[in-house]
Each structure stands twice: as C-alpha cells, then as structure tokens.
Amino acid sequence: MRRGEENLSVRNATRAATAWVASPVGHLARIEVLVTISCCLLAVLVLLGSGRRASRRASFRLAVWSALMLSYPAVSYTIGLMQSASFRNELIVAWGCFLLLLLGCADGIAAYSLNDTDQQARTVLNQGLQVVYVFILLLSYLGALPLHLKVLLSLLWALSAAKLGDARKELNRGRPG
Template structure:
C-alpha cells in the first residue's frame, strides 16, 4: 500500500510536467518528420507521423484542462502553471510543416477555429487564477499573442486548402498557361525552370480536386509535354507535386503571403 501511495504521490506532483514535456517532444518530432514525409515513402515514417499528429492535439488539449485543476490559491507555482497555458495553445497551432495530415483534415477548418474559443477560455481562466502574482504576467501575455497568431495561421491554412477555397482559387486567369513559359526547358534546376513548373502547376490545379481545366490551357500543356524529353517531364512533375504538397499539407499559402510575412 505504501508503495502504491508513493507512486501516486509522485505522479500527482509530476503528471503535468511530464505531459508538457511529451507535448513538446511530439512537436519536435512533427517539425522534422513533417518535412521528411514529403520525400519518404516509408510506411514506418507515415505511421510515426500519423501517430504524432493525432497525439499532439490530444496531449495539448488534455494538459490544458489539467492546468485548471493544478491551480492552488496558496501555491507559489501558479505563475509557472499560468505561463505553460499559452505554450499549449502554441502547440495546438502546430508546426508549419504539417498543419494537416490528409486532405480530409482541411475540411475541418471551421471546427478547428471554433475550438480556439474553448481553449482560450480555459487558458485565460488559468491566467486569472494565477493573479495577483504578476512575476511572469508580461511574458505570458506575449506568448498568448504569439500562440493565437499560430493557431489562426493553422486554421487559415486548413481553410485555404479546403476543396471549396481551392476551387475558388482556380479562376479563369489561373487556368490559362502563362505567356512567359517557354516550350523549351533546357535546365530544370535553375530558378527559371521552377517558375515554368509553377506556371504549369497553375494549369494542373483543377485535376487535384476533379475540376474541369481550362480547355486552351490544357491543350497548351499537352503541346508543351510533347516538346520536352521524358527526364525533363519527370522533373517538372516532381516540382508540380512539390507545389501541390506545399499548398495542401503545409502552411505555404499563408506563410508566403503578405499577411504571412507580417505575422
């Protein structure tokens, strides 16, 4: 009995600290494995990324709820506990490398944004319980500001990659092949080649959501593919798939915008 009570007391004292470290470790895994997933077809990598992706939100949500129970009006550690709350919201914002694991995740942008209100209520409650201790009030508020920005960035990137928003982005001008694309691609590794590949990607975007491409742009793309050799076609396809991955699965649409640069 004493043995069980000893470990119950140990877990009671360290449970939140251990779970916060677990949440931090999962975020680090996603930062590196999220990039590796783009170039690796390993089943073990996909399994590890998938499990980390699911675990990240669950752990952060769970610990955020536990923080309110850990507050003690007579404890001197309340300021530290309140300081952890915005970091958990920052974790829920997720790393830039993997805001979504699958295309279906992008359709849940509204639910993800709505969850922000619930999580902010808990975090502000924890902060208010820590008052009048103001030792860490200023850095806590600053981290809150950063965490809210990261969370909204993730919700915005999910919305941008959703089928409805993706379809709206494919207007008549985006479907047309840009006039500055040369029909001869000599060196696919330079910046000009990337620009040409991005221009081709603009014409191929409708295929990713089963939309009908612009007829003229489609014909010009077919003519272009006849003019280049097979090796160059594969390089162009690699670049186009890379652009599609960045737009559908990471925060590229937000980070590489004017608002994203300011944030």
C-alpha cells in the same frame, strides 16, 4: 515472506503511491512529465511533419500521424491538470503558453493531404480550444504574476491567437466557393 505479508506490502505500497500522486508534489510531477511528453510529440510534428508527403516509408508516416493524433489530447489533458492544480506555480502558466505556441507552430496540417479540408478544420478547431483553455489558465494566474511575466505570457498567448487566425484564413481560402 508469507503470502499475506506480500499482499499487505503491495497494498501499503499502492496506498503510498496513490497518496503521493494526489499530493501537490505528485500533481506537479505529473504536469512536468506530461509537458515533456507533449513537447516531444510536438517536436516530432515540427521536425518531421513537412516531410510526410515526400517519404514513402510507412513507419515514417505512422510516426508523424501518431504524433499528430496524440499531441492534441496530451496538450489538452496537460492544460486540464494545470487548471485543476490546488497550488500556485508561475511555471505552470508559462508552460501552458509555451505548449500553446508550440501547438500552433507544429506542422500538423501537413500530416494530411492538401484536399482534406475536414481534417484541417478539425485541427483549427482543436487549436482554437487550446487557445481558450490557456486563456482561462492565464486569467486564473494574472493576479499572482509579476508584471513582466503578465506582459510576456499575454504576448505569447496573443501570438498563438494570431497564428490561429492565420490558420483559419488559410482554411477558408482553400475551400471551394
């Protein structure tokens, strides 16, 4: 194969990949991959976050810290992709609610020292933004969802919002007078 043919072949492959990524199937595939990555990051926080202070190993602490730093942007970007989808899929809003629930349950605040109230406040603020993002996503799907899914997802969202309220109360309780 000559050099000109190789360049043409690479360009064609790039165009085909770009077209696939822009298609509804490619968009859904990106959402699915990002939901999986976000869930893995949140699982690391849930499973390892509370042991961060007990461990002296730098690699362990780095893994928890990295999962914490990457989880909020990953969830935010994923929910943004869900909101910008040009197609309707009931699973998207369900994934958004479950990501929000996982984010609220992840032991992110344990990744920092107890005295680091600024970091805790940032974590609560990030969770609050996620609650708003998923609420907007949920509202955009409410007309298309069957009643049982509306009720279930609304309850999941309400549970996440209540969990956020508890985290905010804890933060205010820990602040000096």
